Amino acid sequence: MRDKCLAQKYINAGRVGDDKFYELLKVILSYRADAKDNEIKHSLLRKLVLDYSNAERKLFELNQLKNKFLGIAAHDLRNPLASIRGFSEIILSGDVGSLTEEQKEFLTIINSLSQDMLTLVNDLLDVSVIESGKLDLKLEPGSLKELIEERIRVNGIQAGQKMMKVHTSLSGVPKVSFDSNRIAQVIDNLITNAIKYSPPHANIYITLKQKEGKVTVGVRDQGPGISLEEQPKLFGEFQRLSTQPTGGEKSTRLGLAIAHKIVTAHNGAIGVESQVGSGSTFTFSLPIGDLP
Numbered sequence: 355m356r357d358k359c360l361a362q363k364y365i366n367a368g369r370v371g372d373d374k375f376y377e378l379l380k381v382i383l384s385y386r387a388d389a390k391d392n393e394i395k396h397s398l399l400r401k402l403v404l405d406y407s408n409a410e411r412k413l414f415e416l417n418q419l420k421n422k423f424l425g426i427a428a429h430d431l432r433n434p435l436a437s438i439r440g441f442s443e444i445i446l447s448g449d450v451g452s453l454t455e456e457q458k459e460f461l462t463i464i465n466s467l468s469q470d471m472l473t474l475v476n477d478l479l480d481v482s483v484i485e486s487g488k489l490d491l492k493l494e495p496g497s498l499k500e501l502i503e504e505r506i507r508v509n510g511i512q513a514g515q516k517m518m519k520v521h522t523s524l525s526g527v528p529k530v531s532f533d534s535n536r537i538a539q540v541i542d543n544l545i546t547n548a549i550k551y552s553p554p555h556a557n558i559y560i561t562l563k564q565k566e567g568k569v570t571v572g573v574r575d576q577g578p579g580i581s582l583e584e585q586p587k588l589f590g591e592f593q594r595l596s597t598q599p600t601g602g603e604k605s606t607r608l609g610l611a612i613a614h615k616i617v618t619a620h621n622g623a624i625g626v627e628s629q630v631g632s633g634s635t636f637t638f639s640l641p642i643g644d645l646p
Contacts, residue, residue: 393551418486419446425482428475435475439468442458461523477608480539483614491533491619498640499524499562501534505541506560512546516554516600520545524562527569536616537640540624542554542570543609544636548575548604550599552633567642568622574635589614 442465444450447457453461483489506520513520548558556576563570578597580588588591591611597607617624617638628634 411618422486424478424483424590425486428478428482431480432472432475434471435468440467442468474608477612480612484612484619487617489536489619491536493531493533493620495529496534498511498527498530498532498537498571499627501538502541502560502562502571505538505545509542509545509549513549513558516549516552516556518552518554518556518558520548520558520560522560524560525564527562527564528642530642532620532640533616537620540613540616540638541573544571544573544615544638547609547636548573548577550603550605551575551577551597553577553600556628564642569642570637570639572635572637576633578633579630580626580634581630585626585628589624627644 383489442461445453446461446465502522502524510520545558545560552558552575558576559572559574561570561572561574563572577600579598580595584595584597587595589610591608593607595607614624617640620640622638622640624636624638626634626636
């Protein structure tokens with residue numbers, strides 16, 4: 355009504371003719387409607403932003419609470435699991451008396467399962483520590499070449515059990531700053547995955563090179579390869595993929611997620627190149643910077 359009165363004033367003042375009255379009224383009403391629509395949209399947008407902010411804060415708090423309970427549970431489970439594994443190994447060794455074949459079989463199963471559970475618990479502890487922001491890296495200058503050679507020796511028994519051969523091409527690269535224990539975890543994960551997912555008698559190729567201010571470690575296997583659709587899932591937690599270990603090995607599906615978080619904490623990058631039927635190459639890079 356107010357807009358109509360305003361239009362009528364223009365007519366009375368001789369500024370517009372009768373034939374322009376409704377056209378002017380239409381323009382004024384349209385302008386007012388658009389202004390009201392914009393006001394409603396801005397109000398809804400403010401509400402959506404506020405709701406999103408509150409939901410994000412709540413999600414962060416719940417995730418922190420999850421990490422806290424996860425850490426407590428995993429920590430409390432680790433000691434008894436380690437004891438079960440240790441005692442079963444002592445009994446299997448025969449130091450406390452002879453065993454029947456059936457007893458040995460049962461104890462071997464207990465020992466194997468306790469080791470699998472202990473691995474899972476340790477991985478859960480790592481996830482809890484990393485996601486809660488409590489991953490304290492002990493950065494020191496070191497040789498990645500020496501660390502790789504050490505981890506190959508450590509994992510050599512597992513490769514030997516599947517009659518695999520590990521080939522290396524480790525170029526001389528400058529020392530970089532890294533946490534040796536954590537990067538050892540990353541290297542171990544890539545090597546053991548290559549062993550797990552490659553068939554017996556396969557070859558594994560490990561490389562080390564320097565390029566564009568970075569040192570890059572690569573591990574290539576002769577496994578079944580990973581489809582493009584599944585590759586984005588590789589570095590997530592508890593992801594189910596179609597590829598399976600070739601020797602019945604166990605996998606927690608946490609190793610690559612942990613490796614990704616560790617490399618990222620070093621300001622590095624980790625990735626994969628793979629085609630179905632042609633194996634996979636996992637690489638991670640660390641920056642060459644000022645050493646402490």
